[in-house]
Amino acid sequence: MKTYLGLDLGGTNAKYGLVGSRGEVLERGRFSVRSERGPDGIIEEMIADLKALRDSAPSGGKPLGLTVGAAGRILTDEGVLVFAPNLPGWRNVPLAGRLSEALDMEVHLVNDADLYTLGEWLAGAGSGLDNLVGFTLGTGVGGGLILGGRLFTGSFGSAAEIGHMVIEPDGLPCGCGSRGCLETIASATAMTRTAREWLAEGRSSAFQGRPDDLTAATLFDMARQGDRLALEVFERVGWALGLALTSIFNILGLEGAVIGGGASAAYEFFLPRMRKELASRVFAVDADRVRLAQATLGDDACLAGAPAMFAGR
Numbered sequence: 001m002k003t004y005l006g007l008d009l010g011g012t013n014a015k016y017g018l019v020g021s022r023g024e025v026l027e028r029g030r031f032s033v034r035s036e037r038g039p040d041g042i043i044e045e046m047i048a049d050l051k052a053l054r055d056s057a058p059s060g061g062k063p064l065g066l067t068v069g070a071a072g073r074i075l076t077d078e079g080v081l082v083f084a085p086n087l088p089g090w091r092n093v094p095l096a097g098r099l100s101e102a103l104d105m106e107v108h109l110v111n112d113a114d115l116y117t118l119g120e121w122l123a124g125a126g127s128g129l130d131n132l133v134g135f136t137l138g139t140g141v142g143g144g145l146i147l148g149g150r151l152f153t154g155s156f157g158s159a160a161e162i163g164h165m166v167i168e169p170d171g172l173p174c175g176c177g178s179r180g181c182l183e184t185i186a187s188a189t190a191m192t193r194t195a196r197e198w199l200a201e202g203r204s205s206a207f208q209g210r211p212d213d214l215t216a217a218t219l220f221d222m223a224r225q226g227d228r229l230a231l232e233v234f235e236r237v238g239w240a241l242g243l244a245l246t247s248i249f250n251i252l253g254l255e256g257a258v259i260g261g262g263a264s265a266a267y268e269f270f271l272p273r274m275r276k277e278l279a280s281r282v283f284a285v286d287a288d289r290v291r292l293a294q295a296t297l298g299d300d301a302c303l304a305g306a307p308a309m310f311a312g313r
């Protein structure tokens with residue numbers, strides 16, 4: 001059986017694992033990312049943990065390569081982490097090269113939303129599709145594109161930043177410098193901000209605590225209990241995702257979309273509006289035939305995607 005290593009480098013934790021060629025996670029581990037150690041200290045820890053996992057694999061089952069996913073700007077072809085918003089001090093780190101030398105194996109470095117999409121494509125809700133978009137709804141909104149059965153990263157290694165599709169030209173400022181991006185409406189952060197604004201405007205809701213304590217998880221619970229305000233927050237998310245999907249499907253003629261990330265737990269509440277918006281607007285595809293699906297792999301998606309970067313896996 002062919003196996004691979006995967007590592008998902010976050011701002012507070014790194015998760016890693018041994019993965020079979022069909023995306024099945026066979027073993028997993030994690031360590032805390034203490035950013036004060038700087039890139040060198042964290043890379044040392046990665047190497048030590050990955051070596052231990054590599055060497056624990058049964059003989060004949062040695063992993064054939066490693067894929068690392070990280071948030072931030074990444075040059076996939078060069079294996080360079082240019083900049084990571086949640087990893088202070090990381091600038092132009094040739095991460096793939098350093099890990100490849102230390103572990104003596106082929107190493108790929110990709111954006112974490114790309115890796116998430118690859119995992120759902122290989123082993124989750126997007127399996128069997130050749131042309132697919134993935135969304136991750138978390139602190140921000142990430143995206144990944146698979147075209148013709150391959151990850152598409154564009155000419156500059158940074159394609160599929162679908163969280164920064166403009167939905168409202170005069171909307172709220174976004175961290176990217178633009179306004180009204182999908183991320184300003186459909187991220188977990190944006191969902192709670194919308195709810196707080198509506199509470200401040202005096203709209204009625206079953207929510208009794210301090211608006212600052214409101215989270216995406218609280219909103220989800222409120223929606224399940226039929227709270228009007230929470231349901232309208234998710235309807236707004238569905239509206240924005242439906243607009244984004246319309247443009248993506250019209251341009252690329254995809255077969256499906258997978259929606260994951262922590263805030264996708266509320267999928268059932270934003271699906272109806274998202275589907276309606278898509279069906280009433282899209283032109284290039286038959287809205288009834290495209291697959292819209294909630295991600296199924298949860299936290300394992302990034303590890304599951306590791307083998308997908310290797311041809312002939």
Ligand SMILES: [Zn+2]
Nearest residue numbers: 164174176181
């Ligand atoms: Zn933006």
